[in-house]
Amino acid sequence: xxxxxxxxxxxxxxxxxxxxxxxxxxxxxxxxxxxxxxxxxxxxxxxxxxxxxxxxxxxxxxxxxxxxxxxxxxxxxxxxxxxxxxxxxxxxxxxxxxxxxxxxxxxxxxxxxx
Amino acid sequence: xxxxxxxxxxxxxxxxxxxxxxxxxxxxxxxxxxxxxxxxxxxxxxxxxxxxxxxxxxxxxxxxxxxxxxxxxxxxxxxxxxxxxxxxxxxxxxxxxxxxxxxxxxxxxxxxxx
Numbered sequence: 001x002x003x004x005x006x007x008x009x010x011x012x013x014x015x016x017x018x019x020x021x022x023x024x025x026x027x028x029x030x031x032x033x034x035x036x037x038x039x040x041x042x043x044x045x046x047x048x049x050x051x052x053x054x055x056x057x058x059x060x061x062x063x064x065x066x067x068x069x070x071x072x073x074x075x076x077x078x079x080x081x082x083x084x085x086x087x088x089x090x091x092x093x094x095x096x097x098x099x100x101x102x103x104x105x106x107x108x109x110x111x112x113x114x
Numbered sequence: 115x116x117x118x119x120x121x122x123x124x125x126x127x128x129x130x131x132x133x134x135x136x137x138x139x140x141x142x143x144x145x146x147x148x149x150x151x152x153x154x155x156x157x158x159x160x161x162x163x164x165x166x167x168x169x170x171x172x173x174x175x176x177x178x179x180x181x182x183x184x185x186x187x188x189x190x191x192x193x194x195x196x197x198x199x200x201x202x203x204x205x206x207x208x209x210x211x212x213x214x215x216x217x218x219x220x221x222x223x224x225x226x227x228x
């Protein structure tokens with residue numbers, strides 16, 4: 001089944017404790033992206049990747065890192081989480097950009113930072 | 115500059131009555147337009163997309179949307195609401211030839227009253 005898989009679904013952590021949210025897609029998609037969803041703000045892009053070893057900042061990259069060593073994986077890293085990073089996070093992938101290819105989303109990771 | 119405006123943050127309809135969720139966009143270029151649905155604790159699922167073929171686009175679950183360039187609108191409709199339609203709906207714009215961004219509306223929460 002074609003899908004985007006995020007783990008974990010739920011995560012509670014404390015300020016400053018490094019964490020990684022994994023994202024994997026099995027559709028051989030070139031484009032991958034991370035979003036955070038907050039009430040009243042819709043989805044905001046954190047980072048995106050056009051292909052392996054190519055990553056770039058979205059609208060709200062501060063406090064986050066990503067890597068794209070393999071085509072299928074695009075982990076999101078919070079080196080020193082803070083309470084304002086409490087949010088619902090979505091990973092998404094797309095076959096390519098600029099060719100009307102829709103985004104395919106994972107089921108989300110709800111992160112709470114205390 | 116690109117932006118997406120969903121004109122209603124909440125819409126309530128009775129089961130069996132029509133649904134109208136409004137979306138206006140601004141884009142410097144002819145965009146691709148999408149509607150996504152998000153059910154509780156789920157990722158976003160593609161409902162339909164407009165990619166400059168037909169202006170009236172049919173999607174899944176009986177939804178459709180009409181692209182009106184003169185009004186810069188892409189409103190989502192359904193003739194008869196079902197209880198299972200209760201969800202959050204997002205209008206998304208992908209401007210052509212501007213690279214890597216999808217622009218999300220802030221969402222419309224649809225309530226269906228039995």
